[in-house]
Amino acid sequence: MPINPKDIEWVEEPAMNFWESTYLPAVFDGLRTTGQHVADFHPVTEFYPEQKPNLPSHYRGVHRLNRDDKGRVKCVACMMCATACPARCIDIVAQDAPKDDPHWADRDKFPKSFVIDELKCIYCGMCEEACPVDSIELTNIFDLTGMTRQEMMFDKEKLLSVFDQTKDTVGNPIRTHKGKLGHASDFTDLHTLGPATTVRADDRSAKANSAGVIE
Amino acid sequence: MFEQLINWFPEWARPFIMPMITIGIVLQVNLGVCSYLILLERKLSAWMQDRIGPNRVGPWGLLQPVADMLKLLLKEDVIPGHVNKFLYVLAPGISVFTTMLAFAVVPFGPVPRNLSATDGQFPYIIAPGVDLGLVFIFAVTSLAVYGIILGGWASNNKYSALGAMRASAQVVSYEIPLGMSVVGLALLTGSMSIEKILLHQVDAGILGWNIWFQPLACVIFFAAAMAEAQRLPFDLSECEQELVGGWHTEYSAMKWGLFFLGEYTHVITISFLTSILFFGGWHLPWIAEPDSQYLGSTLVKVLVLLTKSFAFIIVIQMLRWTIPRFRFDQLMGLAWKVLIPLATLNVVCVMIVKQFHLNEWWLLPMSAGLFLGAGLIGTQSSRPFARKTLEPVAEAHGHHAHAH
Numbered sequence: 001m002p003i004n005p006k007d008i009e010w011v012e013e014p015a016m017n018f019w020e021s022t023y024l025p026a027v028f029d030g031l032r033t034t035g036q037h038v039a040d041f042h043p044v045t046e047f048y049p050e051q052k053p054n055l056p057s058h059y060r061g062v063h064r065l066n067r068d069d070k071g072r073v074k075c076v077a078c079m080m081c082a083t084a085c086p087a088r089c090i091d092i093v094a095q096d097a098p099k100d101d102p103h104w105a106d107r108d109k110f111p112k113s114f115v116i117d118e119l120k121c122i123y124c125g126m127c128e129e130a131c132p133v134d135s136i137e138l139t140n141i142f143d144l145t146g147m148t149r150q151e152m153m154f155d156k157e158k159l160l161s162v163f164d165q166t167k168d169t170v171g172n173p174i175r176t177h178k179g180k181l182g183h184a185s186d187f188t189d190l191h192t193l194g195p196a197t198t199v200r201a202d203d204r205s206a207k208a209n210s211a212g213v214i215e
Numbered sequence: 216m217f218e219q220l221i222n223w224f225p226e227w228a229r230p231f232i233m234p235m236i237t238i239g240i241v242l243q244v245n246l247g248v249c250s251y252l253i254l255l256e257r258k259l260s261a262w263m264q265d266r267i268g269p270n271r272v273g274p275w276g277l278l279q280p281v282a283d284m285l286k287l288l289l290k291e292d293v294i295p296g297h298v299n300k301f302l303y304v305l306a307p308g309i310s311v312f313t314t315m316l317a318f319a320v321v322p323f324g325p326v327p328r329n330l331s332a333t334d335g336q337f338p339y340i341i342a343p344g345v346d347l348g349l350v351f352i353f354a355v356t357s358l359a360v361y362g363i364i365l366g367g368w369a370s371n372n373k374y375s376a377l378g379a380m381r382a383s384a385q386v387v388s389y390e391i392p393l394g395m396s397v398v399g400l401a402l403l404t405g406s407m408s409i410e411k412i413l414l415h416q417v418d419a420g421i422l423g424w425n426i427w428f429q430p431l432a433c434v435i436f437f438a439a440a441m442a443e444a445q446r447l448p449f450d451l452s453e454c455e456q457e458l459v460g461g462w463h464t465e466y467s468a469m470k471w472g473l474f475f476l477g478e479y480t481h482v483i484t485i486s487f488l489t490s491i492l493f494f495g496g497w498h499l500p501w502i503a504e505p506d507s508q509y510l511g512s513t514l515v516k517v518l519v520l521l522t523k524s525f526a527f528i529i530v531i532q533m534l535r536w537t538i539p540r541f542r543f544d545q546l547m548g549l550a551w552k553v554l555i556p557l558a559t560l561n562v563v564c565v566m567i568v569k570q571f572h573l574n575e576w577w578l579l580p581m582s583a584g585l586f587l588g589a590g591l592i593g594t595q596s597s598r599p600f601a602r603k604t605l606e607p608v609a610e611a612h613g614h615h616a617h618a619h
Contacts (some may be wrong), residue, residue: 015594016593016594017594018590018591018593018594019590021590021592021593021594022586022587022589022590022593024434027534027537027538030537030538031530031533031534031537033537034263034533034536034537035533037262037263037264037265038259038262038263038533041262041265042265043261043265043266043267044265044266045265045266045267
C-alpha cells in the first residue's frame with residue numbers, strides 16, 4: 001500500500017543566504033569554535049592506570065556473593081539468578097542444610113558450589129535483580145584479567161572473597177541490612193505474584209502462589 | 216663566509232658546494248620539522264577535542280616523533296603478494312622526491328641579490344635564479360600525483376584504486392585554479408621567479424604585499440593548494456571512513472611513512488609559497504626591511520619568514536579538524552564552477568589594470584567585487600539534490616487507487 005502523500009512531510013534543504021554561499025564565514029566560524037577549545041583548554045581525559053575512574057555505585061562489574069550477619073553465604077540456592085541469566089553463565093549446585101548443625105539451623109538450603117563464568121557473563125545485572133535475598137551483587141571492579149579460561153570461572157570461595165575485599169570500599173556498600181538474608185527471608189507465606197503481562201482474572205497464572213508454579 | 220671552503224675544492228666542483236650544503240640543511244631540517252609537525256597536529260587536534268594528546272614519551276610527549284620514527288623503521292615492511300612490486304616500491308619514492316624537488320625553488324630566507332654559486336654567500340634557496348620558479352613548482356607538484364596513481368594501481372586493491380582515481384581527478388582539476396591564481400602575480404611583478412616576486416613586495420613595503428592587490432587569488436591559491444596536497448577538507452583520496460586508507464591502504468612501515476613525509480613536505484611548501492607570494496616573504500615593517508643591516512638581521516629575516524609559514528601551517532592543521540570533508544561532486548563543483556571562473560576573472564582584472572595603466576589599488580575593490588558576485592550567484596543557483604517539483608509524484612497514484 002503506498003503511503004498517503006498527505007502523510008509525507010518533505011524537509012527541504014534550507015536556502016543558503018549570501019554569506020553562507022561564499023563559504024568563508026562558515027570556515028571562520030568553525031575556526032573560532034576550534035580555536036576557543038585550544039585557547040580555553042579543559043581536558044576531560046583521565047590518566048587511566050595512574051588515575052582510576054570514579055565509577056558510580058550502580059556500575060556493573062565483577063560479581064560478589066554477600067555474607068549474612070553470621071558470616072555464612074547469604075545465597076539460598078533458589079536458582080533465580082541462574083534462571084534469569086541471559087548468558088547462562090551461572091552454575092549452582094544446591095545442598096540441603098544439615099538439620100542437626102546449629103550453624104545452619106535457620107536455613108533450608110545453601111549452595112554446595114556456585115560458579116560464575118566471568119568470560120561468558122555480559123554484566124547485565126539480571127542476577128542481581130532476580131536474587132530474592134540480595135546475595136549476588138555486582139561490584140565496580142572492572143579491570144578483571146586472567147591468564148587462563150579456568151581462572152575466570154569464579155567459584156563460591158572466590159566470590160565470597162570478592163565480598164570481603166569490596167564490602168568496605170567506596171561505591172560497593174552492603175546494600176541491604178534488612179533481615180538475616182534479605183527482604184524475601186521475612187515472608188512467611190508468599191504473595192500472589194501477578195504475571196508480567198496482563199491476563200484475565202480467571203487465568204490460572206493470575207492465581208498462582210508463586211511465579212512458575214503451575215498445577 | 217664559505218669562501219675558504221669553496222676555494223679548497225677544484226675549480227670544476229666549486230659551483231656544486233653551496234647547493235650541496237643547502238640541500239643537506241634543507242633535507243635534515245625538513246625531516247625533523249615534518250616529524251614534529253605530526254606531533255603538533257596530534258596535539259592540536261587533541262586540544263581542540265578537549266583531549267591531552269600524546270604525553271607518554273618524554274616530557275609533554277616531545278619524544279613521540281622519535282618513537283614513531285623508530286616504530287616505522289623497525290616495523291615489518293610488508294609487500295603483499297598480489298602487487299606489482301616495481302611500481303609498488305617506486306610510488307612512495309616518487310611521492311617524496313617530487314615534493315622535495317618542489318622546495319628547490321622556494322626561498323627560505325633573504326636571498327642575496329647578486330648571488331653567484333662560488334662567492335661563498337649562503338643562498339637561502341637550493342636553486343637560485345630559476346626564472347620559471349612558479350611554473351617549475353606547479354610542474355613538479357603535479358608529478359606527485361604519479362606517486363599516488365602508481366601506488367593505488369600497483370596495490371591491486373579496490374580501495375587503493377578508488378583513492379588513486381579520486382586523487383588524479385582532484386589534482387588535475389585543482390591544478391588549473393592553482394596556476395591561474397598566481398598568473399596575476401606574475402603579471403603584476405613582470406616575472407615568474409619566486410625570488411623576484413618576493414623582492415618586488417619587499418621593495419614596495421607592507422603596502423606592496425600582494426595580499427592587498429590579490430586577496431581573492433590568495434584565497435583561491437590556498438584552497439587549491441590544500442586540495443593539491445590532499446589535505447582535509449579535500450582528502451577524498453585517502454578518506455579513512457570510506458576507503459580505509461585510500462591509495463596507501465596496502466602500504467606499511469617506512470613506505471607508508473614516506474607517503475606521509477611527502478604530504479607534510481607539501482604542506483610546508485604550500486605555507487612557504489603562501490607567505491612568500493602574498494604576504495611579503497621575510498619582510499616585516501621596521502624589523503625586517505631590505506636595508507636593515509643590524510647584527511643578526513639576516514637571522515631575523517629568516518625567522519620572520521619561518522613564523523609566517525608556521526602560521527599558515529597552523530591554519531592548515533586547524534582547518535583539518537574544523538571542516539568536514541567535501542563530497543566528491545562538491546569538490547569538483549568547487550573547482551570547476553567556482554575557483555576556475557573566479558581565478559580567470561581575477562587574471563582578466565589584472566590585465567585590465569595593466570593594460571590601461573590604472574592604479575594597482577583598483578585591484579582590491581575588483582577582487583572584493585568578484586568575491587561578492589560569486590556569493591550572489593551562489594544564492595541564486597539551484598542545488599543539485601533539491602527536490603525539483605513541489606507536487607509529490609505519489610499523489611496521482613494515490614488518486615488512481617482511490618477511484619477504484
